[in-house]
Amino acid sequence: MGWVVPQEPSGVQSVVRAFRVLEALADAPTDATVADVASRAELAPSTTHRLLATLTSLGYTRQTDDRRYALGPALITLGSRATPQAAVIAGPVLEELERATEETANLAVLDGDLVAYVAQRASRHHMRMFTEAGRRVLPHASGVGKAILATLPQQRVTELVRRTGMPRFTDSTLTSESALLADLRESRRRGFTIDDGEQEVGVRCIAVAVPGAPVPTAVSISGPAARISDASLPAAVEALTTAAARLSDLLGASPSRG
Amino acid sequence: MGWVVPQEPSGVQSVVRAFRVLEALADAPTDATVADVASRAELAPSTTHRLLATLTSLGYTRQTDDRRYALGPALITLGSRATPQAAVIAGPVLEELERATEETANLAVLDGDLVAYVAQRASRHHMRMFTEAGRRVLPHASGVGKAILATLPQQRVTELVRRTGMPRFTDSTLTSESALLADLRESRRRGFTIDDGEQEVGVRCIAVAVPGAPVPTAVSISGPAARISDASLPAAVEALTTAAARLSDLLGASPSRG
DNA sequence: CACCCCATTCCACATCATGGAATGGATGCC
DNA sequence: GGCATCCATTCCATGATGTGGAATGGGGTG
Numbered sequence: 001m002g003w004v005v006p007q008e009p010s011g012v013q014s015v016v017r018a019f020r021v022l023e024a025l026a027d028a029p030t031d032a033t034v035a036d037v038a039s040r041a042e043l044a045p046s047t048t049h050r051l052l053a054t055l056t057s058l059g060y061t062r063q064t065d066d067r068r069y070a071l072g073p074a075l076i077t078l079g080s081r082a083t084p085q086a087a088v089i090a091g092p093v094l095e096e097l098e099r100a101t102e103e104t105a106n107l108a109v110l111d112g113d114l115v116a117y118v119a120q121r122a123s124r125h126h127m128r129m130f131t132e133a134g135r136r137v138l139p140h141a142s143g144v145g146k147a148i149l150a151t152l153p154q155q156r157v158t159e160l161v162r163r164t165g166m167p168r169f170t171d172s173t174l175t176s177e178s179a180l181l182a183d184l185r186e187s188r189r190r191g192f193t194i195d196d197g198e199q200e201v202g203v204r205c206i207a208v209a210v211p212g213a214p215v216p217t218a219v220s221i222s223g224p225a226a227r228i229s230d231a232s233l234p235a236a237v238e239a240l241t242t243a244a245a246r247l248s249d250l251l252g253a254s255p256s257r258g
Numbered sequence: 259m260g261w262v263v264p265q266e267p268s269g270v271q272s273v274v275r276a277f278r279v280l281e282a283l284a285d286a287p288t289d290a291t292v293a294d295v296a297s298r299a300e301l302a303p304s305t306t307h308r309l310l311a312t313l314t315s316l317g318y319t320r321q322t323d324d325r326r327y328a329l330g331p332a333l334i335t336l337g338s339r340a341t342p343q344a345a346v347i348a349g350p351v352l353e354e355l356e357r358a359t360e361e362t363a364n365l366a367v368l369d370g371d372l373v374a375y376v377a378q379r380a381s382r383h384h385m386r387m388f389t390e391a392g393r394r395v396l397p398h399a400s401g402v403g404k405a406i407l408a409t410l411p412q413q414r415v416t417e418l419v420r421r422t423g424m425p426r427f428t429d430s431t432l433t434s435e436s437a438l439l440a441d442l443r444e445s446r447r448r449g450f451t452i453d454d455g456e457q458e459v460g461v462r463c464i465a466v467a468v469p470g471a472p473v474p475t476a477v478s479i480s481g482p483a484a485r486i487s488d489a490s491l492p493a494a495v496e497a498l499t500t501a502a503a504r505l506s507d508l509l510g511a512s513p514s515r516g
Numbered sequence: 517c518a519c520c521c522c523a524t525t526c527c528a529c530a531t532c533a534t535g536g537a538a539t540g541g542a543t544g545c546c
Numbered sequence: 547g548g549c550a551t552c553c554a555t556t557c558c559a560t561g562a563t564g565t566g567g568a569a570t571g572g573g574g575t576g
Contacts, residue, residue: 011312012564014533015276019316026339034554044535049555054269058277062347067542067554071340073347073509077472079337081284082329089320089331112394116370136370214335251331271532272564292523302566307524325523 014051017043021051022071025061031068086214086251087119093246094121094219100239103221103228107247108144110216111136113164115145123223140166140180141173143195143205147218150184150193151209157184173198192237193218197225204228208240212252219243272309275301279309280329283319289326344472345377347508351501352379352477358497361479361486365505366402368474369394371422373403381481398424398438399431401453401463405476408442408451409467415442431456450495451476455483462486466498470510477501 024040025032032040038048052069055061059074090107097105098121107119114136139145140161149157158177166175174180187193195205206228207220219240221228228236282298283290290298296306310327313319317332348365355363356379365377372394397403398419407415416435424433432438445451453463464486465478479486479494486494 011315012272012276012308013562014270014272014564015309015312016316018270018273018276019318022336026336035552045554046535046537046556047533050270050533051273053555054273057269058274060277062343070346071336071343073340073344073472075333075336075340076344076509077337078280078284078329078333079335079340080473082331082333082337085320085329086331086334088328111370112374114394136372214331215338251334293521303523304525304566304568305564308564311524 017041017047018051018055021048021055022060022075025069025071031064031066031070033068037069089250090119090219090247091121093243093250094119097121097219097221097239097243098123101221101232101236103223103236105243106144106220106222108142108148108218108220109213110139110148113139113160115139115142115148115218117144137199138164138167140164141169141195141199143193143207143220143222144218146180146183146187146195147193147207147209147220148216149180150187151211151216154181157181169199170197170201172196192240195222202226206233206236206240208237208244210244210247210251212248214251217247217251219247275299275305276309276313279306279313280318280333283327283329289322289324289328291326295327344509348377348505349379351504351508352377355379355477355479355497355501356381359479359490359494361481361494363501364402364478364480366400366406366476366478367471368397368406371397371418373397373400373406373476375402395457396422396425398422399427399453399457401451401465401478401480402476404438404441404445404453405451405465405467405478406474407438408445409469409474412439415439427457428455428459430454450498453480460484464491464494464498466495466502468502468505468509470506472509475505475509477505 020041020043021037024037027040028036034045034049034052037043037052038045041048043051052061052063056063056069056072058072060072061069062072063069086109087107094105094107102123104123105121106117108115108117110116115138116136137145139149149160152160157180161177161180166173166177166180168175174183183193191208193207195203195207197203199205202225203222204225205220205222207218210217210219221236221240278299278301279295282295285298286294292303292307292310295301295310296303299306301309310319310321314321314327314330318330319327320330321327344367345365352363352365360381362381363379364375366373366375368374373396374394395403397407407418410418415438419435419438424431424435424438426433432441441451449466451465453461453465455461457463460483461480462483463478463480465476468475468477477498479498
């Protein structure tokens with residue numbers, strides 16, 4: 001080979017190729033053969049085999065009984081070590097978001113069937129939310145949760161809420177599947193999600209999903225309904241959308257086929 | 259350079275080195291400088307820099323404002339894609355464990371403050387547990403949970419249970435911190451953990467931690483107290499220990515310093 | 517202000533990755 | 547059951563490519 005491909009991501013060739021192999025495996029719907037990986041990664045079969053052998057000896061891929069290959073457990077370790085980085089990366093963005101809106105800014109991800117807060121920046125107001133990082137809440141009754149659900153295929157949403165149920169927290173909590181689905185449609189239409197005291201009376205929360213993040217993710221601001229008025233909505237949504245876009249860039253170094 | 263190191267993990271040199279760099283970063287307590295990574299990974303600074311530049315352009319590492327390096331968000335993606343593999347890998351081991359004990363075999367990991375069941379193999383008995391994969395339970399009241407807690411530093415255990423609380427499920431549920439800590443000590447001493455109807459009346463569960471797994475992990479068998487008798491304990495523990503050791507090998511391709 | 521440490525870049529060298537071809541085993545088709 | 551095909555794996559000659567020492571430059575400290 002040796003075509004002159006313009007703008008091939010520069011760097012150590014074999015390392016770039018090794019990650020192309022990993023990404024090909026990650027994209028494959030099931031365990032993949034060498035030939036399969038080779039064609040997905042656009043590499044010579046013998047090169048692919050050598051890279052797979054190297055990765056396998058390191059534990060980053062593994063070989064199944066029928067000579068196919070799959071991602072290996074060592075990646076789980078690296079992934080779990082990298083996860084806290086997301087909060088660090090998001091820090092400055094949340095800070096800016098808090099500065100712009102003067103409300104508490106949150107970053108949350110879908111974890112299993114619950115939504116986990118992974119980072120936050122508290123507003124300077126004294127009256128503010130108190131959602132420590134690490135807390136998990138039900139998606140149907142939170143702004144971030146609904147923002148995340150709005151990005152999922154409807155079937156996955158219904159399966160999820162049937163597993164979790166839709167317990168009522170306040171008078172406004174959505175407790176029927178149809179009400180939730182309608183709310184999600186409305187969220188998609190206008191581009192943001194509102195939680196209007198559905199989790200806790202008097203607390204309003206505006207949330208926007210972060211597209212392209214490694215796991216389903218959303219940002220939000222939350223505060224007393226009195227402060228987060230309809231009048232302040234446009235500015236808040238603007239700030240949230242900007243924040244979501246920045247997070248998309250920062251977190252979304254998605255190693256999928258692009 | 260060019261020492262003759264015996265048994266250097268074979269494979270494509272630069273790929274092996276790239277992962278040494280990633281592992282060095284994963285081990286570093288905080289963001290690391292090039293020199294730092296170079297010494298941890300035992301590579302020339304210029305080589306280290308080139309590899310970091312390559313990894314950074316791919317999103318697997320990132321550079322902080324102060325020219326230090328950290329793991330990047332792309333690893334989160336690969337890690338989350340690799341996670342389901344753990345259940346696949348564990349499958350045959352759980353199968354063997356079920357065959358040996360004739361009880362339902364479970365694999366669970368610590369996920370946040372809860373314990374998540376990630377794989378199971380149901381026993382053929384009709385009277386059996388019904389814990390679908392994906393279910394999350396509180397650690398203080400489950401065999402797998404206590405087995406996992408027993409591997410954590412005591413401070414982390416107390417912080418965790420203070421966050422989750424220790425709700426009572428049955429008369430036997432441990433509801434005081436001191437009772438739990440004593441139980442964990444006893445577990446460590448004898449090498450396995452018992453949940454004797456603490457989650458559900460009449461259900462007994464024997465669990466053993468899987469050392470060296472990417473995330474805190476335990477295996478267990480569970481069934482009616484009548485079947486899991488004291489007499490059958492030694493054989494069950496034997497089978498569980500074997501299973502845990504096999505899982506350690508399979509999952510524990512720990513890319514940490516060896 | 518001077519020194520040093522460190523990140524980054526450069527470059528000549530030969531090591532090392534490369535991919536085509538060869539091998540052998542498995543699977544499917546006739 | 548035998549043949550053909552496909553595919554994983556190994557081998558090897560070739561030169562492209564990774565390597566590390568040295569040079570450069572910026573930042574911080576004494």
